[in-house]
Amino acid sequence: MSEIYQQLSTIIIAGEDEKAPGLVQKALDQGLAPLEILDNGLLVGMNEVSARFAQEEMFVPEVLLAAKAMHDGLEVLRPHLVAAGAKPIGKIVLGTVKGDIHDIGKNLVGMMCEGAGFEVINLGFDVDPEKFVEAVKKNRPDIVGMSAMLTTTMIAMGYTIKALQEAGLRDTVKVMIGGSPVDAEIAERIGADGYAYNSPTAVELAKRLVGAA
Amino acid sequence: MSLPKDRPTVIIACRVLQSMLQQLLPAESAENAIFMDYGLHRQPGKMTRVLQEEIDKIEASSLILLGYGLCGKGLAGIKSGKHTLKIPRVDDCIAILLGSRQAYRQEFNAAPGTYYLSKGWLESGSHPLKEYEEYLEKYGAEKTAWIMDQQYQHYERLVLVGHSQSDLETYRPQALKVARYCERWDMRYEELLGSYEYVRRLIDASAVPDNNSEDFVIIPPGGEIRLEQFM
Secondary structure (H helix, E strand, O other): OOHHHHHHHHHHHHOOOOHHHHHHHHHHHHOHHHHHHHHHHHHHHHHHHHHHOOOOOOHOOOOOOOHHHHHHHHHHHHHHHHHOOOOOOOEEEEEEEEEOOOOOOHHHHHHHHHHHEEEEOOOOOOEEEHHHHHHHHHOOEEEEEEEEEOOOOHHHHHHHHHHHHHOOOOHHEEEEEEEOOOOOOHHHHOOOOOEEEOHHHHHHHHHOHHHHH | OOOOOOOOOOEEEEEEHHHHHHHHHOHHHHHHHHEHHHHHHHHHHHHHHHHHHHHHHOOOEEEEEEEEEOOOOOOOOEEOOOOOOEEEOOOHHHHHOOOHHHHHHHHHHOOOOOOEHHHHHHHHOOOOHHHHHHHHHHHHHHHHHHHHHHHHHOOOOEEEEEEEEHHHHHHHHHHHHHHHHHHHOOOEEEEEEEEOOHHHOOOOOOOOOOOOOOOEEEOOOOOOOOOOHOO
16 A cells, blocks of 8 residues: 555644645655545545544544545545546535524535535535525535534424425435434435435445445 | 422533623532533533532532533433432533523524624633634644635624623724634624523522423533423
8 A cells, every 4th residue: 555545644633734735645646546535545544533523522622623634635636537438426415504604514515425425516505495495406416415413403403305306306316414403304304315314324324325335 | 399498509501601600609509519611612522520419429419500512412311319419401612602592593593504702611721713723733834724724714793792882892902802812704703791690590500490491491400401401
């Protein structure tokens, strides 16, 4: 295994986002395959971060920096992945639901899903059901991901699913949800296809939902 | 189901509510109350484990009053064992500090992006300025600025909640320092007088509904706290 893969995974874990683009470029310059740089370098680091995060050994600031490092490295890598014929494994439209301004977790999900090979369209926070519907019409995603952090706002998840139904789009997408006030039981009750406890498990769920896991 | 009136009552609460509880509780009960570390809300998994341990340690079948909200799933999955649990039906401590779910709802509608400060939170150092200082040491200026933006850029208001005018006066200087720092996101500073009402109702051991009510989640013996009960 090339030493540079080790270095890539180390800087992801350390959240050294400023070093990621240069190091990815260096790996490309050495003639390493883009997909291997992703799989053996960036993702090895990110998977370690995910594991530590799940164990509550790493916290949000560090995980954010790690995800940013991966994201910035991926920016350099992406054109090469595309040129090498790598296709996204699926498309995700992502947003924090109406009335809710919390978007850190949702952004982490977005960055981690990108790392896993998804194309991610991040609609931001306080996203109206209608805006989700518009985004689904426009982008034809495989998955709609919704986040809410309050019992008072999670209700908008149900409204969004209903809006997708009324627009005749519900069957064209899988819906996954996450956030403090929701769990698998609530996901089932509001008619979502899946629930993820945290950003790493959201990636696993997304892969399952597109049949890539 | 009705409760035997003579069962012991135990209070387990977050330290953030300690001073409010101590104001209201008779000296003996205040001494026996168990106050848990502030920082648990950052580790919901650990919060669940640690609270479960505290509950399981209590030998006599008791009425346990939990001074917590859902706290990022921190309470989900806790089992009552031989006890009955009474829990404010809230996301977090803000509604408890403000005095009611309605008061919280009103403030939420006024400004959904509100960051709350209180005596407990200021004393525990859980606020944006303290975070900034900690991150700065760890990550340097540039990364810190980025992380802080990620966390707070959508907030519009910073509110100090006090429970008396003298409370507000005592904590105002510290809150204003935080407010000055938060001006970078155009957050405006406000002060609110909270109420003891929710805490008062929580510790009223004679008021334990048989089932979940609008304001409290009740877990009978052999039950488990489920997220759904907070909806």
